[in-house]
Amino acid sequence: MTKILIIEDDTSFAQMLQKFLVRNSFDVVISHTGLEGEKQLKEHDFQLVITDLRLPDYDGIKLVCELKGKIPVIVMTGYAEVTTAVKAMKMGAYDYISKPFTPDQMLSVIDGALNSKPVYSKESTQEKPENSKDKLVDVLSKSNSNELILTSDATQKLEEYIALVAPTDMSVLIIGESGTGKEVTAKSIHQKSTRSKKSFVALDCGAIPKELAASEFFGHIKGSFTGAVADKMGSFEAANGGTLFLDEVGNLSYENQIQLLRALQERKIKRIGSNTEILVDVRILSATNEDLKAAVEKGTFREDLYHRLNEFSLQIPALKNRYGDLPVLATYFLGKFNEKLNKEIIDFSDEVWDIFEAYHWPGNIRELQNVIQRAVLLTTTDKVQANTLPSELMSPVLETVALGNLSKADFEKEQIVNALKRTNYNKSKAAKLLQVTRKTLYNRINYYDLDL
Ligand SMILES: Nc1ncnc2c1ncn2[C@@H]1O[C@H](COP(=O)(O)OP(=O)(O)OP(=O)(O)O)[C@@H](O)[C@H]1O
Numbered sequence: 180m181t182k183i184l185i186i187e188d189d190t191s192f193a194q195m196l197q198k199f200l201v202r203n204s205f206d207v208v209i210s211h212t213g214l215e216g217e218k219q220l221k222e223h224d225f226q227l228v229i230t231d232l233r234l235p236d237y238d239g240i241k242l243v244c245e246l247k248g249k250i251p252v253i254v255m256t257g258y259a260e261v262t263t264a265v266k267a268m269k270m271g272a273y274d275y276i277s278k279p280f281t282p283d284q285m286l287s288v289i290d291g292a293l294n295s296k297p298v299y300s301k302e303s304t305q306e307k308p309e310n311s312k313d314k315l316v317d318v319l320s321k322s323n324s325n326e327l328i329l330t331s332d333a334t335q336k337l338e339e340y341i342a343l344v345a346p347t348d349m350s351v352l353i354i355g356e357s358g359t360g361k362e363v364t365a366k367s368i369h370q371k372s373t374r375s376k377k378s379f380v381a382l383d384c385g386a387i388p389k390e391l392a393a394s395e396f397f398g399h400i401k402g403s404f405t406g407a408v409a410d411k412m413g414s415f416e417a418a419n420g421g422t423l424f425l426d427e428v429g430n431l432s433y434e435n436q437i438q439l440l441r442a443l444q445e446r447k448i449k450r451i452g453s454n455t456e457i458l459v460d461v462r463i464l465s466a467t468n469e470d471l472k473a474a475v476e477k478g479t480f481r482e483d484l485y486h487r488l489n490e491f492s493l494q495i496p497a498l499k500n501r502y503g504d505l506p507v508l509a510t511y512f513l514g515k516f517n518e519k520l521n522k523e524i525i526d527f528s529d530e531v532w533d534i535f536e537a538y539h540w541p542g543n544i545r546e547l548q549n550v551i552q553r554a555v556l557l558t559t560t561d562k563v564q565a566n567t568l569p570s571e572l573m574s575p576v577l578e579t580v581a582l583g584n585l586s587k588a589d590f591e592k593e594q595i596v597n598a599l600k601r602t603n604y605n606k607s608k609a610a611k612l613l614q615v616t617r618k619t620l621y622n623r624i625n626y627y628d629l630d631l
Pocket residue numbers: 325326327328329355356357358359360361362363364426466468544545548
């Protein structure tokens with residue numbers, strides 16, 4: 180009889196699942212803690228492990244890694260926990276199932292896992308299951324569209340910091356280039372906080388004229404200034420009990436900075452034209468793509484406000500510095516736009532993957548998303564091909580080198596070195612990037628006697 184270990188801390192749920200599986204002729208053992216599960220694994224031979232990833236005493240992902248190639252593991256995740264599911268699949272879990280699930284769904288996943296023998300043979304410890312990419316597409320396409328994808332080593336710390344800071348009331352300054360995901364990060368902090376049931380209000384400080392900023396922050400009453408044709412609630416009131424996200428906070432005028440600081444210190448506001456004070460309880464998250472510290476040193480941004488906003492800071496890396504996330508992000512967007520545009524594209528061609536890796540993505544994740552949306556729209560086959568990509572991705576990706584004192588030869592050398600660095604010294608990819616043949620690239624490397 181097939182022996183299954185269930186690791187699940189919710190006792191009644193575990194028992195229900197056990198009963199159901201026993202009725203379906205499985206031999207089932209339950210562990211309510213990770214440690215107990217590890218003990219059971221040492222003592223018995225199981226053909227399958229079904230585990231919750233969120234147990235108080237252990238790291239489910241670690242268990243997945245340990246069992247990879249030995250026993251198939253199915254992970255149970257909460258609704259829309261896509262990042263965790265993706266991570267578990269990348270680490271070698273056979274599949275995941277979101278709670279709540281129907282008995283039939285569970286049986287079908289178990290059936291798949293038990294019939295995946297060759298993949299889980301002892302020799303295959305380093306290999307991912309053949310179908311893992313398809314499954315990843317599946318996981319990602321089922322995900323919620325506001326999901327924050329962080330899976331690479333470069334963003335691992337970020338994910339940990341978000342998890343730590345989210346449940347607190349600390350103000351967080353999110354720093355990163357345009358399109359790196361500052362706003363989705365802020366939303367994710369809000370969703371993981373105790374304020375998640377209340378509003379998340381985003382205010383783009385870069386887009387409001389300075390004369391209107393106070394009215395946007397605090398609201399106004401009808402007739403308080405020309406154009407105030409009706410009473411208006413400001414962002415502080417709208418976010419009361421919840422989170423106020425101040426995007427491009429560095430763009431606030433000095434006067435607006437003083438108004439904001441006062442509201443944060445006093446925790447109360449008055450609508451413009453009104454004498455009534457309104458108590459406000461908001462958590463402030465803000466974002467900037469400029470160096471606010473430098474602005475403080477220059478005297479254009481108030482130091483006291485800077486410290487108020489920056490009780491904790493998060494640095495979001497540019498996409499070019501987190502290429503580890505690119506395959507997951509690209510797959511996620513493919514799933515998203517397949518669904519939106521009613522397509523069934525399964526993957527990107529190898530050439531497209533190479534181009535994605537070689538490109539420097541100045542518009543970051545927003546640009547990646549737009550590129551994939553366009554490509555999905557233009558694709559009529561089952562794989563996205565290079566001819567659906569915009570021309571800037573195809574042209575040589577070169578840093579803008581100030582020609583200044585550089586000779587033509589220096590310039591060319593610099594371009595070759597840049598291309599090689601970008602492609603991790605892969606000469607085929609670098610040649611493609613420079614739009615020359617591999618042979619020409621070798622010739623130029625020899626000609627310049629580049630020591631690589
Ligand atoms: N880690 C991520 N996972 C999934 N989607 C992401 C991620 N980061 C960014 N995106 C998507 O990329 C787009 C741009 O993200 P966002 O608006 O949060 O960037 P931003 O840094 O706030 O940009 P800007 O500075 O221009 O306001 C959004 O559609 C967002 O959903």
